[in-house]
């Protein structure tokens with residue numbers, strides 16, 4: 244029997260420079276997609292995949308993120324008094340139980356691998372998930388739940404993967420495919436941000452991972468040798484080959500939005516707005532109006 248994946252690490256200690264000046268005071272993960280902060284989408288997805296412990300790797304200036312997870316008894320009382328049961332339910336659905344959530348500090352932004360390494364003492368000899376809240380995935384079955392199901396077959400380490408246009412491969416970790424089984428690929432190499440025209444495929448890694456505890460051991464080794472950023476990709480890649488537990492790419496079913504970029508965030512706002520019964524009609528009408536008046540002006 245494989246050990247169940249019950250812990251997830253959420254590295255949220257990055258500087259969020261692409262959203263300056265907003266991120267001077269607002270953590271990127273608290274920015275709202277329609278009416279929910281990015282981090283809430285990630286928490287909901289994790290819960291639906293069976294995650295019971297939520298480990299946040301934070302940094303200076305992320306206080307609003309911790310506050311967001313506090314209960315709000317006064318607000319709940321007010322809503323109850325006013326009979327606003329629907330809002331009360333929404334509020335309660337975001338409450339985290341005591342002890343369910345842990346915060347670890349990354350004292351310097353030394354890369355994603357380093358952020359994951361900072362949480363090492365909360366992970367024992369068990370597989371764990373890593374979720375980047377700025378990748379938001381709209382899917383019928385949440386992406387991490389799809390991966391957990393696939394992982395039960397494969398074990399090892401698994402990364403969410405999607406095809407990207409060739410000219411964009413240099414922005415991602417890219418998989419070198421050993422065998423392609425459709426939704427699942429076995430991996431013989433991984434390259435972080437390959438130079439133009441050198442990518443081994445156009446299958447890119449996005450922000451969902453299920454990792455073997457060995458990856459933390461690999462990070463330990465890399466950490467002691469590295470000067471600059473510590474890449475998670477390098478530590479996962481060490482699991483490829485005879486000494487490792489194997490690495491798999493999983494082509495998830497769903498649409499991923501890169502909410503770490505302005506264009507991705509705006510696209511997600513429109514897509515999630517259109518998916519909402521209470522907003523669709525107005526938003527659709529507005530989009531039609533502005534697109535037709537732009538066309539007319541051209």
Ligand code: UTP
Nearest residue numbers: 254255256257258259260261352353354355358
């Ligand atoms: P990004 O590459 O998007 O960096 O990190 P960033 O700092 O968040 O944003 P920009 O590029 O400056 O706009 C991907 C994920 O890894 C986390 C980030 O918080 C984000 O969730 N991260 C990155 C850390 O936790 N620590 C780091 O040192 C670097």
